[in-house]
Amino acid sequence: MTEMPTKKPVCVVIGASHAGVNFAFALRKEGWEGEILLYDADPELPYHRPPLSKTYLSNDDGLDKNRLQAAERYNKEQIVLKLGETVVSMDGQAKHIVLADGGIQPYDKLVLATGARPFMPPIRGIDQAKNLFPLRTAADVAHIREVLRLGTSKEVVIIGGGYIGLETAASLRKLGASVTVLEREERVLARVTAPEMSAFFNDLHAAHGVKVFTSKNVVAIEPHGEANEVHCSDGTVYKADLIVVGVGIVVNKELAQQAGLTIDNGIRVDASARTSDESIFAIGDCTYHYNPHYGRYVRLESVQNAVDQAKVAAAAIAGKEPVYDTLPWFWSDQYDVKLQMVGLSQGYNQVLVRKEAENPNSFSVWYFLDEVLLAVDAVNQAKAYVLGTKLIKGGQRIDKTQLADPTVDFKLANLLSESI
Amino acid sequence: MAQITFITNDNQTITLEGTAGSVMALAVENGVSGIDGDCGGVCSCATCHVHVAPEDMHKTGPASEIETDMLELDDNANEYSRLCCQIEISGALDGIVLTVAN
Ligand SMILES: Cc1cc2nc3c(=O)[nH]c(=O)nc-3n(C[C@H](O)[C@H](O)[C@H](O)COP(=O)(O)OP(=O)(O)OC[C@H]3O[C@@H](n4cnc5c(N)ncnc54)[C@H](O)[C@@H]3O)c2cc1C
Ligand code: FES
Numbered sequence: 328m329t330e331m332p333t334k335k336p337v338c339v340v341i342g343a344s345h346a347g348v349n350f351a352f353a354l355r356k357e358g359w360e361g362e363i364l365l366y367d368a369d370p371e372l373p374y375h376r377p378p379l380s381k382t383y384l385s386n387d388d389g390l391d392k393n394r395l396q397a398a399e400r401y402n403k404e405q406i407v408l409k410l411g412e413t414v415v416s417m418d419g420q421a422k423h424i425v426l427a428d429g430g431i432q433p434y435d436k437l438v439l440a441t442g443a444r445p446f447m448p449p450i451r452g453i454d455q456a457k458n459l460f461p462l463r464t465a466a467d468v469a470h471i472r473e474v475l476r477l478g479t480s481k482e483v484v485i486i487g488g489g490y491i492g493l494e495t496a497a498s499l500r501k502l503g504a505s506v507t508v509l510e511r512e513e514r515v516l517a518r519v520t521a522p523e524m525s526a527f528f529n530d531l532h533a534a535h536g537v538k539v540f541t542s543k544n545v546v547a548i549e550p551h552g553e554a555n556e557v558h559c560s561d562g563t564v565y566k567a568d569l570i571v572v573g574v575g576i577v578v579n580k581e582l583a584q585q586a587g588l589t590i591d592n593g594i595r596v597d598a599s600a601r602t603s604d605e606s607i608f609a610i611g612d613c614t615y616h617y618n619p620h621y622g623r624y625v626r627l628e629s630v631q632n633a634v635d636q637a638k639v640a641a642a643a644i645a646g647k648e649p650v651y652d653t654l655p656w657f658w659s660d661q662y663d664v665k666l667q668m669v670g671l672s673q674g675y676n677q678v679l680v681r682k683e684a685e686n687p688n689s690f691s692v693w694y695f696l697d698e699v700l701l702a703v704d705a706v707n708q709a710k711a712y713v714l715g716t717k718l719i720k721g722g723q724r725i726d727k728t729q730l731a732d733p734t735v736d737f738k739l740a741n742l743l744s745e746s747i
Numbered sequence: 748m749a750q751i752t753f754i755t756n757d758n759q760t761i762t763l764e765g766t767a768g769s770v771m772a773l774a775v776e777n778g779v780s781g782i783d784g785d786c787g788g789v790c791s792c793a794t795c796h797v798h799v800a801p802e803d804m805h806k807t808g809p810a811s812e813i814e815t816d817m818l819e820l821d822d823n824a825n826e827y828s829r830l831c832c833q834i835e836i837s838g839a840l841d842g843i844v845l846t847v848a849n
Contacts, residue, residue, distance in 0.1 A: 375787040658791040709816035
């Protein structure tokens with residue numbers, strides 16, 4: 328009797344960004360001996376996304392300084408990068424994916440790390456606008472920089488006052504552009520923070536010469552010579568040589584949808600990042616997953632979520648039974664201000680602000696639901712971020728009076744309520 | 748140019764040569780286990796924690812205020828702890844020994 332050589336199992340990953348790349352390396356670390364194939368439509372060697380709106384935009388320090396992993400590391404770990412290749416469909420029954428050129432790649436395990444793409448709002452004339460870009464990829468940044476390099480006048484309109492819009496505003500100011508931010512809500516960062524934080528960032532940008540306008544609903548973009556005119560519903564018009572759109576994202580869920588996987592506000596996965604098909608996992612921005620700490624399903628857009636879920640999926644594929652239960656965290660850098668956030672503030676009914684006596688630019692916002700601390704936003708105050716992390720994890724009752732009093736030394740022991 | 752030695756948790760000793768950039772970037776480029784650098788080096792993730800050999804502490808100087816605060820997230824932190832994305836490579840580091848904290 329001749330023994331058949333056992334074929335090595337194949338793990339196919341769609342999406343080679345924070346989630347996909349971290350997953351591939353984590354899977355090797357878990358001891359997976361099969362093949363790992365990492366597909367991405369983006370032809371660039373995978374890079375960090377957060378700097379795109381921050382230092383990579385303002386300093387142009389080179390994409391090579393911002394790679395997720397050096398090229399040799401993929402070779403060394405035998406992770407095969409298939410860059411510039413788009414996956415057009417997948418078949419969970421036949422267990423294969425189909426590429427744009429018609430090629431078919433079978434898999435034993437499939438990981439969807441397809442992330443998200445920018446949402447382009449239905450504004451009249453948006454498709455014909457000159458020099459209008461979202462900001463999600465290295466190519467987007469290259470386009471933006473090129474317009475600024477070539478143009479004599481540098482009037483920029485940013486549509487959307489969320490993190491990406493505001494970070495982009497800060498970076499483009501550094502490059503000497505004249506920047507206007509148009510936000511549809513009554514305040515910037517309305518979706519993600521308390522009014523106190525919105526006010527701080529509004530003033531910060533104003534102090535750096537950014538014109539921030541809120542309650543501005545952009546309804547049309549019209550050509551104006553070599554530039555554009557951006558029209559708002561209240562009749563105001565802004566000239567723009569360059570327009571950057573940062574109004575949110577759309578999850579890349581079409582492949583999963585078409586393959587019949589369960590979809591909610593993203594691709595639904597269980598605590599080990601498994602989809603409704605037991606050979607298919609999903610990780611990162613594209614997932615809708617349960618957060619045990621908050622007792623509900625969430626969809627997150629953060630490096631933390633991408634990296635931690637990647638590790639969970641790798642452990643699950645290696646036969647362990649991991650549970651994804653990390654407390655979410657996030658950061659944003661604008662000018663010389665560092666914002667760090669921990670937890671999920673949604674559903675809060677009370678906000679406490681702690682201002683540090685010695686430094687007015689250093690403060691933190693604490694979100695409570697009654698006595699339960701949900702989240703902390705810390706501005707130039709890593710200590711608040713760290714204490715917040717510990718207190719949310721620990722679930723202890725907090726003495727709010729002590730917390731809000733800047734003369735009380737900022738220490739864990741001082742913030743705990745004496746009553747049990 | 749500086750020779751930098753990392754001792755990882757699985758007791759591997761890796762000596763690398765660096766000329767510029769951060770110690771974290773050098774470690775990630777060479778796959779030093781336990782240095783992840785998830786935030787890309789902006790002091791936001793604390794996944795680049797090392798213990799500097801006591802006799803080498805003068806080469807790096809102590810951690811900055813934000814670093815010290817962030818290090819408190821790790822039970823493993825002590826007076827020799829640094830987030831190595833905050834250490835720039837220069838000749839001054841030559842011969843330094845760093846023990847990866849996690
Ligand atoms: C400008 C900017 C700034 C940010 N700043 C921060 C920050 O400061 N802190 C923070 O925590 N997070 C930040 N984020 C969010 C963070 O970058 C994302 O959460 C993270 O990139 C998610 O990783 P992911 O791998 O899940 O998805 P993505 O990064 O979206 O990657 C998905 C990949 O899948 C590929 N893909 C999708 N479909 C296909 C297909 N069919 N075939 C082939 N390839 C496909 C895409 O090309 C893409 O490369 C920022 C994001 C942006 C855009
Ligand atoms: S790399 Fe994130 S803190 Fe050093």
